[in-house]
Amino acid sequence: MPAGACDCHVHIIGDRARYPMVDDRHYTPDVASVLDLQQHMDALGLTRAVIVQPSVYGTDNSCMLDALHAMNGAARGVVVLDREAPDALLHAFDACGVRGLRLNLESSGSLDVTRMREDLQAWAQRLQPLGWHLQVYASLGVIAQAAPVLAELSVPVVLDHFAGVLAGTSLEDANVQTVLRLISTGAAYVKLSAPYRIDPSQTADEAVTALATAFIASNPDRVLWASDWPHTNREPGKSPHEVSAYRRIGTQKLAQGIDSWFADEAIRQRVLVSNAARLYAF
Numbered sequence: 001m002p003a004g005a006c007d008c009h010v011h012i013i014g015d016r017a018r019y020p021m022v023d024d025r026h027y028t029p030d031v032a033s034v035l036d037l038q039q040h041m042d043a044l045g046l047t048r049a050v051i052v053q054p055s056v057y058g059t060d061n062s063c064m065l066d067a068l069h070a071m072n073g074a075a076r077g078v079v080v081l082d083r084e085a086p087d088a089l090l091h092a093f094d095a096c097g098v099r100g101l102r103l104n105l106e107s108s109g110s111l112d113v114t115r116m117r118e119d120l121q122a123w124a125q126r127l128q129p130l131g132w133h134l135q136v137y138a139s140l141g142v143i144a145q146a147a148p149v150l151a152e153l154s155v156p157v158v159l160d161h162f163a164g165v166l167a168g169t170s171l172e173d174a175n176v177q178t179v180l181r182l183i184s185t186g187a188a189y190v191k192l193s194a195p196y197r198i199d200p201s202q203t204a205d206e207a208v209t210a211l212a213t214a215f216i217a218s219n220p221d222r223v224l225w226a227s228d229w230p231h232t233n234r235e236p237g238k239s240p241h242e243v244s245a246y247r248r249i250g251t252q253k254l255a256q257g258i259d260s261w262f263a264d265e266a267i268r269q270r271v272l273v274s275n276a277a278r279l280y281a282f
Helices: 034-044 062-071 087-096 113-130 140-150 174-184 205-218 251-261 265-280
Strands: 006-010 048-052 075-079 098-104 133-137 157-159 188-192 223-225
Touching: 006 034, 006 223, 006 265, 034 048, 034 062, 034 251, 048 062, 048 265, 062 075, 062 087, 075 087, 087 098, 087 113, 098 113, 098 265, 113 133, 113 140, 133 140, 140 174, 157 174, 174 188, 174 205, 188 205, 188 265, 205 251, 223 265
Parallel strands: 006 048, 048 075, 075 098, 098 133, 133 157, 157 188, 188 223
Antiparallel strands: none
């Protein structure tokens, strides 16, 4: 692993008594502490991480902010906020190491493209002076419909989890081509993370690798890697308020993905180190 390698998408889940979760959450994860994260990073040879606010905390970012402090400069943060949040709060978060804001359209169940466009434009105007980016978690179809707006935003855009392209989807698919254009023109970054979200059966490794290869070929300066640790999950048959076990994704599986997608050392250096350092200001 190259020096300064970064995991660009992890979550910290704290003690529920100290960090209460929102009542309308879709799942309940168990504790995943800063110490657990550090062990995950050590096992892979990583020295940097980006802690992303999970949906279970809504807009209360306190658990993530406390984790940033505990990481002592080795992590950056991505928050979730209401549009009514004051600019003073954004500046305070920036001083804590926050470098982006996440619009999570999947957890909310929203597919309102008009509202998505309004949110993107409003947030971009506010985040641009801070040098932050917008991280978008949405289905491929929604991303494709919003592409004209994404391409013109004044801040970097990061598309979560392979931009929602399901493994096995033809690279000639119109929506896939739209996403590839966003990447190739530099309008957006794509995060190669959580292949189990685009390949639920985890039996399409070749298709996932082909997709990763296509993204890298389109613009290696706009590709990021992430583990999605600790691999949140809602177990079948469990209610949203019952604790669901994390997916069992071992270090070896993650390392195999890195080796498969970034076999070229120069590409590995770009994706794992340079791109992340530039975007998150490490």
